[in-house]
Amino acid sequence: MLDIKFIRENSALVKKIAKEKRVEVDIDKLLKLDEKRRAHIVKLEGMRAQQRKLGSGHKGKPPKEIMVRLKELSDDIKVAQEAQNTLDEEYQKLLWTVPNIVHESVPHGKDESENKIVRKVGKHLTMDFHPKEHWELGAALGIIDIVHASEVSGARFAYLKGKLALLQFALINFALSVLTDEKKLAQIAKDTKLKVSTKPFTAVIPPVLMRPEIMNKMARLEPREERYHIESDDLYLVGSAEHTLGPLHMNETLKEEDLPIRYVGYSTSFRREAGTYGKDTKGIMRVHQFDKVEMESFTTPEQGIAEQDFLIAIQEYLMQALGIPYQVVFKCTGDMGAPDYREFDIEAFMPGQGRYRETHTADYMTDYQARRLNTKVKHADGRTEFVHMNDATAIALSRTPVAILENYQQKDGSIKVPEALVPFCGFSEIK
Helix, strand or coil: CCCHHHHHHCHHHHHHHHHHCCCCCCHHHHHHHHHHHHHHHHHHHHHHHHHHHHHCCCCCCCCHHHHHHHHHHHHHHHHHHHHHHHHHHHHHHHHCCCCCCCCCCCCCCCCHHHCEEEEEECCCCCCCCCCCCHHHHHHHHCCEEHHHHHHHCCCCCCEECHHHHHHHHHHHHHHHHHHCCHHHHHHHHHHCCCCCCCCCCEEECCCCEECHHHHHHCCCCCCHHHCCEECCCCEEECCCCHHHHHHHHCCCEEEHHHCCEEEEEEEEEECCCCCCCCCCCCCCCCCCEEEEEEEEEEECHHHHHHHHHHHHHHHHHHHHHHCCCEEEEECCHHHCCCCCCEEEEEEEEECCCCEEEEEEEEEECCCHHHHHHCCEEECCCCCEEECEEEEEEEEEECHHHHHHHHHCECCCCCEECCHHHHHHHCCCEEC
16 A cells, blocks of 8 residues: 555646556545544544553542543544544455556557567567467367366366476476576576576475455455455465465565565466456366466565566566566556556467467565565664565466467477577477
């Protein structure tokens, strides 16, 4: 969430960004609630001060008239506290719907059509045949089974079989081999001229179920129609590993010398894909269940931007090592998430589809999530402030395998395996 003092002093800016992000929130109502709430707190504290003053300075039991007044004050304070609780609840609910502001460099636009392509990397592979889409290749090779999955689980599910399943594990291990190796991270930082810590990531297998109030603190509960809810236990299935990685230091104050803290989490993710009727109905581009390797980091405010640039550099390193052509996209305000301050996508070129498709995202939230989670950092000089948080995709499964299938397909229908993955899977082709 945003600091209410910042909202008071920059209400016009906050209104503008909320409108551009298409978030409906009444800022004027929030500010009136804030003023009313603060006045009520002053009144309540005054009543408590009066209660303390009347109740002190007596030897033995206070006089009867004082006891009567203390009882009246106690009753009034109870009523006032209940009113304060109602005000606080309404105030917090509204405050938490205010989206984050954006960095000055973020493009302003109405939707994804106004995103800015920052750079294109890699050449489209020349094919002397008409490239097929991944679902055609997968069905012919017997490695993607949609038919049986639909009978067992319904639409937008798939069985990944044989060498494609092994390729997925190879991708996971390949990503982990980079993210947990300080020498490789140092080389990435050097090659991209980034002045950042090269501290490696700690590997984590996080929970895939979480309490709604914690998902709300992560600002990832909404839209709820995208989430799978276990009503009997009031738990939600995560839509990404970062949903449960982010709260790892909830209600903690970290030491400055321990930052950055970086995690790489692997988990199965679940999304209902509400509102996508008719989109990507074939194959495994848009499914209800998929796996992801996700990066999450905690830094000082001063290092937040550089940390995001580093996460993007890691993403590009992985894509280049896999030999997949891609473009880096700077997302405009109308296509950004509410918590995001600065957001980039990486889109891989898919020859079978003849277009670029998103495979990675990198989100910098500043202290927006940390305020809700109460995650702070204590500096060497004694200052305490909220940490800044970043999350970014390392490997999206199954979208990265889709990019491999379509880019490495051969005329005879077989698939070459990127050289970087061969040591991790033990084979060089799928046929």
